[in-house]
Amino acid sequence: MPPLSDTSAPLDPAIALEAFRAAGEETRLRILGLLRECELTVSDLCRILGQSQPRVSRHLKVLVEADLIERHREGVWTVFSLARRSPAIRAVETALTAIQYQLITRYGDADRLHEITAEREMRARAYLQENADRWSAERALYVDEHGVEQAMLDVVGGAPIGTLIDLGTGGGRMLELFADRIEDGVGIDVSSEMLSYARTRLQGQRRLRVRLGDFFNLGDLARSADLAVMHQVLRFMSDPAAAIRAASRALLPNGRLLIVDFALHDRAELIERCGHARLGFSDADVETWLDASGMQLEDRRRLDPTDSSGEELPVSIWLARRLTAQPAASSRLPDAAGVAQIAHNRL
Numbered sequence: 001m002p003p004l005s006d007t008s009a010p011l012d013p014a015i016a017l018e019a020f021r022a023a024g025e026e027t028r029l030r031i032l033g034l035l036r037e038c039e040l041t042v043s044d045l046c047r048i049l050g051q052s053q054p055r056v057s058r059h060l061k062v063l064v065e066a067d068l069i070e071r072h073r074e075g076v077w078t079v080f081s082l083a084r085r086s087p088a089i090r091a092v093e094t095a096l097t098a099i100q101y102q103l104i105t106r107y108g109d110a111d112r113l114h115e116i117t118a119e120r121e122m123r124a125r126a127y128l129q130e131n132a133d134r135w136s137a138e139r140a141l142y143v144d145e146h147g148v149e150q151a152m153l154d155v156v157g158g159a160p161i162g163t164l165i166d167l168g169t170g171g172g173r174m175l176e177l178f179a180d181r182i183e184d185g186v187g188i189d190v191s192s193e194m195l196s197y198a199r200t201r202l203q204g205q206r207r208l209r210v211r212l213g214d215f216f217n218l219g220d221l222a223r224s225a226d227l228a229v230m231h232q233v234l235r236f237m238s239d240p241a242a243a244i245r246a247a248s249r250a251l252l253p254n255g256r257l258l259i260v261d262f263a264l265h266d267r268a269e270l271i272e273r274c275g276h277a278r279l280g281f282s283d284a285d286v287e288t289w290l291d292a293s294g295m296q297l298e299d300r301r302r303l304d305p306t307d308s309s310g311e312e313l314p315v316s317i318w319l320a321r322r323l324t325a326q327p328a329a330s331s332r333l334p335d336a337a338g339v340a341q342i343a344h345n346r347l
């Protein structure tokens with residue numbers, strides 16, 4: 001997969017010509033300018049551009065066919081974003097940068113875009129508010145969060161990362177944490193409410209995006225990550241071995257998986273109170289599951305609580321490397337355990 005910022009690679013003039021043809025129309029330029037700001041649905045675009053759905057859809061079709069933008073499904077919605085990996089977008093990127101401000105302010109697009117992002121923010125806030133009690137109970141269990149994040153950064157190291165996939169991204173905190181080390185960051189989550197929150201937080205960070213999706217079925221994200229992260233996700237899985245197997249499918253050969261979760265503990269009430277499926281994990285279990293998924297442990301850390309309240313729980317960090325390529329067929333479909341896990345998650 002070519003790195004996103006590889007502007008030094010030669011660009012095929014035929015691709016550039018097609019890209020300019022498709023982009024060389026005012027509404028389509030406005031759409032490109034808007035999608036540079038954030039992902040939008042057709043109805044968002046109709047509202048901003050003040051044009052009918054058939055018209056906007058026609059423009060979108062031309063841009064998709066020219067590989068300048070891409071679409072993905074999110075429930076009943078189709079969401080459009082810039083095709084950030086495509087050579088076509090590289091061809092028009094410099095021009096877009098130069099005219100971006102005038103482009104999206106000329107017809108008031110920027111103001112209407114702001115209305116839409118403000119509405120998203122309100123929906124995300126309402127969701128957070130509704131879940132605040134559950135989340136503060138969960139947060140009280142963590143050892144010093146800053147310390148855990150610093151340890152994660154240390155374990156992964158300072159070298160540039162390429163593509164990071166955050167599995168169960170929630171509010172997108174892991175994308176934010178690694179933002180300055182990655183070229184491309186994708187967070188996936190099964191909860192569209194969490195993704196609204198993540199989108200609000202990550203707005204304007206062009207290298208970071210989130211997708212509605214299930215990590216047991218990665219689709220075109222399979223075998224694309226230099227680093228996959230599973231932060232505070234594994235303990236909710238009824239079959240953690242299957243979840244680790246699914247995570248390994250996200251990795252390029254030689255890619256790394258970072259798992260962060262509670263170390264073994266005995267607070268059984270958390271199963272009822274916080275919906276945990278497991279009371280933390282032993283190093284031995286995690287190593288066995290990594291090994292069974294074709295990965296080798298490279299580093300691990302443990303952070304123990306420093307306060308005396310007995311409320312906080314120890315956190316473990318495991319970093320593993322995928323040593324071999326995955327069989328292509330298994331990278332697309334969830335296995336039987338994955339299917340069972342999906343059913344479990346939906347209960």
Ligand SMILES: C[S@@+](CC[C@H](N)C(=O)[O-])C[C@H]1O[C@@H](n2cnc3c(N)ncnc32)[C@H](O)[C@@H]1O
Nearest residue numbers: 168169170173189190191194213214215231232
């Ligand atoms: C406790 S949150 C952790 C969020 C995030 N990793 C963080 O550290 O802030 C767990 C997240 O995993 C998501 N999740 C659970 N099962 C999933 C699956 N099979 N595929 C994608 N996301 C999943 C949940 O929707 C939830 O947002």
